[in-house]
Amino acid sequence: MKTATVLRLLSLVTLIVTLLSGCVAPTPQTIEKVVEKQVVVTQQVEKVVTQQVEKVVEKPVVVTATPLPKGGTLTYGLLFSPSAIDPHVGSSWDSGAAVANVYDPLVNADANGNPVPGLAQSWTISDDGKTITFKLRQGVKFHDGTPFNAAAVKFSFDRIVDPKTKSSFAVNLLGPYKATEVVDDTTAKVTLSEAFAPFLANLSLPYVAMVSPTAVAKWGADYQMHQVGTGPFMMKEYVLNQQLVLVKNPDYNWPPASAKHQGAAYLDQVIFKFVPDTTARAKALQAGDLDVARELSPEQAPRLAQDPNFSLKVTAMPGQTMQFFMNTQKSPTDDLKVRQALLYAVDSRVAANTIFQGYFPVAYGPLAQNTLGYDPTLKDLYPYDPAKAAALLKEAGWVDTNNDGVREKDGKPLTLQVIMQNWGHIQELAQLMQGQLAQVGVKLELQMMSYPAALKAVGDGNYHLSPYGGGGWDPSVLRDYFASDAYFNWSKISMPDLDKILAQAGQSLKAEDRVKLYQQAQQIIMKNALILPMLSDGQIVGISNKVKGLTYDPYGLWPNLYDAYIVK
Numbered sequence: 001m002k003t004a005t006v007l008r009l010l011s012l013v014t015l016i017v018t019l020l021s022g023c024v025a026p027t028p029q030t031i032e033k034v035v036e037k038q039v040v041v042t043q044q045v046e047k048v049v050t051q052q053v054e055k056v057v058e059k060p061v062v063v064t065a066t067p068l069p070k071g072g073t074l075t076y077g078l079l080f081s082p083s084a085i086d087p088h089v090g091s092s093w094d095s096g097a098a099v100a101n102v103y104d105p106l107v108n109a110d111a112n113g114n115p116v117p118g119l120a121q122s123w124t125i126s127d128d129g130k131t132i133t134f135k136l137r138q139g140v141k142f143h144d145g146t147p148f149n150a151a152a153v154k155f156s157f158d159r160i161v162d163p164k165t166k167s168s169f170a171v172n173l174l175g176p177y178k179a180t181e182v183v184d185d186t187t188a189k190v191t192l193s194e195a196f197a198p199f200l201a202n203l204s205l206p207y208v209a210m211v212s213p214t215a216v217a218k219w220g221a222d223y224q225m226h227q228v229g230t231g232p233f234m235m236k237e238y239v240l241n242q243q244l245v246l247v248k249n250p251d252y253n254w255p256p257a258s259a260k261h262q263g264a265a266y267l268d269q270v271i272f273k274f275v276p277d278t279t280a281r282a283k284a285l286q287a288g289d290l291d292v293a294r295e296l297s298p299e300q301a302p303r304l305a306q307d308p309n310f311s312l313k314v315t316a317m318p319g320q321t322m323q324f325f326m327n328t329q330k331s332p333t334d335d336l337k338v339r340q341a342l343l344y345a346v347d348s349r350v351a352a353n354t355i356f357q358g359y360f361p362v363a364y365g366p367l368a369q370n371t372l373g374y375d376p377t378l379k380d381l382y383p384y385d386p387a388k389a390a391a392l393l394k395e396a397g398w399v400d401t402n403n404d405g406v407r408e409k410d411g412k413p414l415t416l417q418v419i420m421q422n423w424g425h426i427q428e429l430a431q432l433m434q435g436q437l438a439q440v441g442v443k444l445e446l447q448m449m450s451y452p453a454a455l456k457a458v459g460d461g462n463y464h465l466s467p468y469g470g471g472g473w474d475p476s477v478l479r480d481y482f483a484s485d486a487y488f489n490w491s492k493i494s495m496p497d498l499d500k501i502l503a504q505a506g507q508s509l510k511a512e513d514r515v516k517l518y519q520q521a522q523q524i525i526m527k528n529a530l531i532l533p534m535l536s537d538g539q540i541v542g543i544s545n546k547v548k549g550l551t552y553d554p555y556g557l558w559p560n561l562y563d564a565y566i567v568k
Contacts, residue, residue, distance in 0.1 A: 070266040072566030074547060076559065077281045077290040079423075081241040081274040084168070086224035087209045088160050091169035093471075093557055096206045097294065098244050098272045100558040103209035103229035106134065106153065107200050108256050113318070113473065113554045115200040118256060119148060119210060119230065129195030129509050136186045140254050142212035143234045150188035154180035155213040157190070172480060173202040175506070195507040197514060198474035205473070206558060230254075232265040232562045244272040259562055260549065266565035285310065285542045291566065292550070292559070293542040297425075298357035301540050313541040314359055315556025318371040319472020320481065321363035322424060324433075324465040324532040325490035332414060333464045337396040339529035343382040345389035345440045346433050348534045355428045356535060363533035365522050366478060370536075372511065373475040373518030381526055389440045400441050407441035415443045416464040419454050426467045429534055458490050466490050469537045473555060475518040476506045482525055491530040498524050 078097060084090035087099055108118040120134040140148040157180050160170045175196035181189040192199065202208060215228035227235045232255070233246040248265045255262065273290065275281045282300040285293040286307070296304070296312075304310045326333045326342070333339055352362045361369060365378040393399075398407035398414050407414040416437075420430045427448065434444040444465075449457060457463050468481075468490065479502040480486050484494040498521060505517035525531065539557070543550065549563040 070565040071268050073269040073271060074267050074561070074564060074566055075271045075273060075289065075291050077273050077275045077284060077293040079274075079278075079281075079295050080276045084224065085238065085244070086227070087207045088156075088165055088167050088170050088211070089224070091207070094274075094294070097558045099209070099227060099229075099235075100206040100553070101231050101233040101246065101270070101561045102227055102235055103206055103211075103231045104140075104254070104256075105204045105206070106208070106210055107203040108258075109201065109204035109554050110258070111554055113201060115204065116257070118204070119254075123200070125509075129197075129507070130192045131189060132192075132199065133183070133187065133189045136188065137254060138186055140230050141251065142215070142230050143228045143249060144212055144215055146212045146214040146228075147185075148210065148230050149185040150180075150182040151185075152210055152213055153188040153190075154182055155216075156208070156210045159211065159216065160208060170207040173205060173208050175199060175202075195509060197506060197509055198476045201474055204553075233267075233270060236269075241274060243274065246270040246272075255562055261563060265562045266549070267561060270561055282542065285544065288544070291544045291547050294539065296540045296542050298355065298359050298540065300542075301357065301359060304542050309545055311543050311545065313543060313552065313556070314538065315541070315552070316360065316368065316370055316536055316538040317471040317555055317557070318368050319474070319477045320366060320469065320537075321368050322429075322467070322469035322534045322537045323363065323366065324418070324467050324534070325481075326530060326532060327461060327464050327466075327490070327492055328528075328530065329492040330461055330464060332396075332398070332409070333416065335396050336529060337392045338398070338414075340382070341389040341392040341396070341440070342437065342442070342532055343389075343529055344385045344392070345442070346436050346532060347384040349384070350436075351429055351432050352535055355425050355432065359540060360535045360538050363536050365526050365533055366481070366531055367475060367518070367522060368536040371472075371475055373505075373515040373522075375519040375522045378522060378526055386440050393440065393442070398441070405438065405441060406443045413443060414441060415445060417462070418444050418446050419457060419463050419466040420446050420448045421451060421454055421467060422448065424467075424469055424537070429467070433532075461492065465532065471537055471555070471557075475514065476502075478502055478518065478521055478525070479506055482521070482530065493528070493530055495524065495528075 078094045080094060082090050082092045082095035082098065085095045085098060087095065087103070105118045106120050107115045110116045119137050119140060121137050122135045124133045134153065136150060136153070142148060157174065157177060159165055160167050160174055161177055176193040178191045178193045183189055209229055212228035215226060216223050219226045225238050232249050232252045234249050236247045237245040247269050248267060250264050252264050253262060275284060278295065278297045281290065281293040282296055282304070284290040301312055305312050326339050328334055348362050352358065352360060364381065365375060367374050393407055397409045400407045418430050420427050430444070430446050434446060437444055454466065458466050468488065481488045482491070482493065482498060483489065483502050484499050501517050501521045505514050505521065508514050508517065546566050548565055548567055551560045551563065552558065553560065
């Protein structure tokens, strides 16, 4: 009896164990999107039946989300290896793109280019506009552990204006900078010799970066090879003419308000490769050797736009347009009628629709349409009119007496020397001008030059037309090109009235006053035919669809890599 009872009990236990063994909780699910916390759900499991009892058991099941990995290496193709990658020294757009993420700006710019807090949390401006007092963010450190403070601000600004630095661009961005006073660790008082309206906006640019005083003292002239900022990425390796490698700053935790996350950047590494040939950059992008390719040509853009694996970012830069300066000190472009005739004879709409495939708009003056103070009335000042051009040339004494297609005066042919450079389709633009001007009896001699050679030729005055397309961020850029003492005064003009207007516009802190003054300046520049404007400048960037979270500064020049990552 007892034995039988024990056997029956053992059988019952075995049955129950067997039934329960089929009721193991399901394996946690893996979901395909990122969630921020664990999600607790419940579900019914199978009924467990004993001899006389039926019972439903409910058990909580934790579903653990598996985030998509954010990180990887992003490879970015630039146009060329900058000759000076130190932001305080160099001036190229590519150098800015390469090091922008090594540094944090003292002042950020919002989507409209307006100053917003950066490393400076706030600032006050004196009534006369000559003193700006910055309150600095606390707890920020340079990559080498040096604290960021007011002394670092003073060091950076003083380094820029020091003649030993040989700054080619940043020194102009600081304008009439005089001195910085260290009030305390978190307060820096900057003094200007006169009010300078674009000062705050200029501080958002990488060329006026806050550099580590410790690193500069350590490396001296070799600092460009060992740059140290406070940004989300650190400089790892710079191989001249080949590549620049950045790695994430693991201690970074002070992103701008526009950032999408906190803490360190997602990307583990960024490799900037220098690929001078535009066709090679496009091919490398399509082959997967590059994730982003800067400054693609308009001819390549339509093909990439149709490829579902890529997207295009087309940016129109504010500031100075792509233009040809006309030398007012060399005959025959020293004659206003000759210069005006050139403006009537060249139809830049043809260049916009053919060479640039409609990606960039026609320019009618020295400033792009998306720049503060742009004068829309300039559009009607020089409509394409070859007959008007021919009449002006005749009035100036230039006629074709021997029917060879080229006008002469005093036995000399109307021949103009035009400088070309190997960027921005300058050669194609010059050739287009050559064909259009030939129709009104003007002969162009085109001379391809390197940038240093062009600078020398311009300095010596050995040219009639020379190209430039510097962009910019503020209409104050006009002073850099049209003031009598401007370094880039390639039209060789000296007009006291224009100098006065440009000075007043640069000092005024009221936007409406600046607009009026800069529109006056544009009228003077164009009525005196100092330039032959062609197009508003910009760039076309090709981006692989593997790249997520990549954004750009308000001017479309420099990538913001902090929120970017690569997906497989």
